[in-house]
Amino acid sequence: xxxxxxxxxxxxxxxxxxxxxxxxxxxxxxxxxxxxxxxxxxxxxxxxxxxxxxxxxxxxxxxxxxxxxxxxxxxxxxxxxxxxxxxxxxxxxxxxxxxxxxxxxxxxxxxxxxxxxxxxxxxxxxxxxxxxxxxxxxxxxxxxxxxxxxxxxxxxxxxxxxxxxxxxxxxxxxxxxxxxxxxxxxxxxxxxxxxxxxxxxxxxxxxxxxxxxxxxxxxxxxxxxxxxxxxxxxxxxxxxxxxxxxxxxxxxxxxxxxxxxxxxxxxxxxxxxxxxxxxxxxxxxxxxxxxxxxxxxxxxxxxxxxxxxxxxxxxxxxxxxxxxxxxxxxxxxxxxxxxxxxxxxxxxxxxxxxxxxxxxxxxxxxxxxxxx
Amino acid sequence: xxxxxxxxxxxxxxxxxxxxxxxxxxxxxxxxxxxxxxxxxxxxxxxxxxxxxxxxxxxxxxxxxxxxxxxxxxxxxxxxxxxxxxxxxxxxxxxxxxxxxxxxxxxxxxxxxxxxxxxxxxxxxxxxxxxxxxxxxxxxxxxxxxxxxxxxxxxxxxxxxxxxxxxxxxxxxxxxxxxxxxxxxxxxxxxxxxxxxxxxxxxxxxxxxxxxxxxxxxxxxxxxxxxxxxxxxxxxxxxxxxxxxxxxxxxxxxxxxxxxxxxxxxxxxxxxxxxxxxxxxxxxxxxxxxxxxxxxxxxxxxxxxxxxxxxxxxxxxxxxxxxxxxxxxxxxxxxxxxxxxxxxxxxxxxxxxxxxxxxxxxxxxxxxxxxx
Numbered sequence: 001x002x003x004x005x006x007x008x009x010x011x012x013x014x015x016x017x018x019x020x021x022x023x024x025x026x027x028x029x030x031x032x033x034x035x036x037x038x039x040x041x042x043x044x045x046x047x048x049x050x051x052x053x054x055x056x057x058x059x060x061x062x063x064x065x066x067x068x069x070x071x072x073x074x075x076x077x078x079x080x081x082x083x084x085x086x087x088x089x090x091x092x093x094x095x096x097x098x099x100x101x102x103x104x105x106x107x108x109x110x111x112x113x114x115x116x117x118x119x120x121x122x123x124x125x126x127x128x129x130x131x132x133x134x135x136x137x138x139x140x141x142x143x144x145x146x147x148x149x150x151x152x153x154x155x156x157x158x159x160x161x162x163x164x165x166x167x168x169x170x171x172x173x174x175x176x177x178x179x180x181x182x183x184x185x186x187x188x189x190x191x192x193x194x195x196x197x198x199x200x201x202x203x204x205x206x207x208x209x210x211x212x213x214x215x216x217x218x219x220x221x222x223x224x225x226x227x228x229x230x231x232x233x234x235x236x237x238x239x240x241x242x243x244x245x246x247x248x249x250x251x252x253x254x255x256x257x258x259x260x261x262x263x264x265x266x267x268x269x270x271x272x273x274x275x276x277x278x279x280x281x282x283x284x285x286x287x288x289x290x291x292x293x294x295x296x297x298x299x300x301x302x303x304x305x306x307x308x309x310x311x312x313x314x315x316x317x318x319x320x321x322x323x324x325x326x327x328x329x330x331x332x333x334x335x336x337x338x339x340x341x342x343x344x345x346x347x348x349x350x351x352x353x354x355x356x357x358x359x360x361x362x363x364x365x366x367x368x369x370x371x372x
Numbered sequence: 373x374x375x376x377x378x379x380x381x382x383x384x385x386x387x388x389x390x391x392x393x394x395x396x397x398x399x400x401x402x403x404x405x406x407x408x409x410x411x412x413x414x415x416x417x418x419x420x421x422x423x424x425x426x427x428x429x430x431x432x433x434x435x436x437x438x439x440x441x442x443x444x445x446x447x448x449x450x451x452x453x454x455x456x457x458x459x460x461x462x463x464x465x466x467x468x469x470x471x472x473x474x475x476x477x478x479x480x481x482x483x484x485x486x487x488x489x490x491x492x493x494x495x496x497x498x499x500x501x502x503x504x505x506x507x508x509x510x511x512x513x514x515x516x517x518x519x520x521x522x523x524x525x526x527x528x529x530x531x532x533x534x535x536x537x538x539x540x541x542x543x544x545x546x547x548x549x550x551x552x553x554x555x556x557x558x559x560x561x562x563x564x565x566x567x568x569x570x571x572x573x574x575x576x577x578x579x580x581x582x583x584x585x586x587x588x589x590x591x592x593x594x595x596x597x598x599x600x601x602x603x604x605x606x607x608x609x610x611x612x613x614x615x616x617x618x619x620x621x622x623x624x625x626x627x628x629x630x631x632x633x634x635x636x637x638x639x640x641x642x643x644x645x646x647x648x649x650x651x652x653x654x655x656x657x658x659x660x661x662x663x664x665x666x667x668x669x670x671x672x673x674x675x676x677x678x679x680x681x682x683x684x685x686x687x688x689x690x691x692x693x694x695x696x697x698x699x700x701x702x703x704x705x706x707x708x709x710x711x712x713x714x715x716x717x718x719x720x721x722x723x724x725x726x727x728x729x730x731x732x733x734x735x736x737x738x739x740x741x742x743x744x
Contacts, residue, residue, distance in 0.1 A: 167613065170612075171612070174688075175688040178689075179699075201690065219691070237542070309549070309576070310574050310595060310598070311571060311575055312610070313666070318550060
């Protein structure tokens with residue numbers, strides 16, 4: 001319910017250990033933002049600084065334009081929900097939800113009114129007299145969220161709240177969290193190491209690695225225009241494939257094979273200075289067209305199926321490409337279209353799904369880093 | 373074919389039955405996964421095959437010969453566990469080579485052969501560069517691969533792997549899984565792989581057994597397990613999102629057999645009537661059944677397109693680069709629908725749902741469906 005601005009924020013422990021370095025991003029009022037990164041990337045430290053659980057070494061954090069660096073967690077009025085529900089087992093659901101208001105000395109009839117309102121919203125109004133332990137996991141999470149949200153927080157912070165649940169519960173929780181965010185018009189920041197969770201749930205992502213911001217953008221921006229090779233590989237499962245290639249001209253790239261080369265056109269314009277030089281071609285496993293027969297008129301490169309990993313709806317094929325390096329390529333196909341080990345196939349790349357990298361740097365879509 | 377076979381094997385600890393009446397066959401050259409939740413009895417099975425635990429009743433055969441009375445050291449079984457148990461004072465090389473240093477192994481193996489064997493397996497698992505290090509210098513994921521290498525270095529009758537990659541991060545899991553698959557193909561020995569993660573089981577294995585509270589729910593190829601789950605437990609345990617399950621009534625309407633849930637009537641295809649018959653239960657004069665349908669076997673449209681379609685408001689909606697996930701509330705439970713591409717709907721929109729009738733699955737009610 002507030003706009004959140006993170007400006008040049010850093011955290012240094014003991015004057016030496018840099019946990020977070022110069023992080024800048026904004027979370028708009030009503031936005032659902034994920035902070036995504038591997039363990040040790042600084043994402044939880046960033047969250048803790050927003051919550052006020054951790055001092056800010058440098059930079060500032062603003063809620064609706066007002067600096068909150070010096071404010072205590074309760075003064076910041078933040079809802080924090082962690083993976084465990086941390087409900088009081090000896091209290092009824094009603095008393096659990098009412099707890100933060102009673103602690104503030106809110107008047108009795110007002111407590112009742114607000115508990116009823118939030119309980120109705122989160123669909124726990126029919127279990128108010130029960131104990132938390134008698135509820136399902138989904139029910140307990142809703143009670144826990146009710147308690148966190150009853151203070152009408154400025155910002156809701158969720159730290160890996162559902163990553164360790166089984167897949168059934170996770171699907172339920174995901175839907176609930178998203179629904180509640182929209183219904184109550186919350187401003188939500190969700191911290192996770194799970195890229196699939198972040199991509200599914202959130203409007204925009206803040207990707208972190210090694211204590212630093214890598215990219216801020218919508219899911220589509222991060223998927224289609226990753227700021228560097230780290231983001232390209234961290235988001236997407238299985239990860240993006242990389243193939244050694246040569247830039248033929250500003251709109252064609254070639255892969256050398258035993259018998260010559262295959263030239264692929266791509267959308268966009270590569271900078272002149274790379275023409276003629278070696279380049280890394282990136283292509284996502286989900287964005288490769290696989291054909292068991294050669295398609296006329298469309299450039300393709302052959303490969304042979306080495307492994308088939310069935311995953312249910314999909315299968316992941318690992319192919320040995322018939323380029324000079326025999327590069328290993330993953331291709332996602334529908335589960336009922338399984339290939340057989342040893343089978344040869346031809347791979348086509350869609351011209352708008354080709355990524356080109358010079359070392360770590362993407363060269364096709366230029367400066368994509370945005371911290372808006 | 374030679375291999376390992378379990379015949380009517382039961383293991384009880386006092387009154388508590390860990391596994392009951394197991395009949396399984398692990399063929400030579402096969403990678404067989406046993407998947408189930410914690411406490412399902414997976415590790416008990418491995419321990420009985422290894423000879424660490426004795427079956428309470430039933431027989432275990434190696435190459436059609438009962439091994440019930442053979443001690444572990446005479447069974448020629450190699451094991452790797454979730455915990456690493458590496459020798460801290462030995463290098464990685466010596467840890468891996470350890471099973472080859474028994475007098476018997478020594479007599480059959482020159483030093484050079486030993487080095488070749490160790491290096492080959494280390495190469496397979498991507499730890500060759502670590503051979504001179506000590507365990508204390510390794511990350512958890514590296515230790516786990518060393519432990520796995522040590523189990524796989526020796527020629528054994530059967531390899532027993534108990535959650536051997538549980539501590540690896542997602543990327544390493546994928547690559548280690550691939551290595552295991554290639555190794556299995558090369559070795560031609562039975563590998564029994566225990567995991568709680570259905571994805572690993574499906575992706576890796578030739579066949580899978582789904583275990584629930586000490587009993588086998590289903591044995592089959594990954595595709596069989598996914599496409600035609602034998603029970604409601606398997607349907608819900610395998611897949612993300614899991615199979616949608618809903619209880620309903622079977623009734624006749626204008627001569628047509630229908631499944632009724634939440635006042636919606638869905639016609640049942642002619643060829644499903646026979647399998648349906650075997651699972652229908654009588655409850656208070658009604659014929660009831662549990663119906664399952666995968667999230668991608670449901671169509672969604674803005675208007676009514678078939679007479680079986682029914683209308684529901686969207687509870688939550690997720691857009692990912694690869695598709696759209698919709699959640700609906702139905703009878704106190706959530707219905708998950710996944711669509712290809714971007715759907716043009718918003719939260720709370722009322723839309724028409726249509727089940728792919730040929731993909732409706734019918735079950736007896738053996739598990740409790742938790743409410744949302």
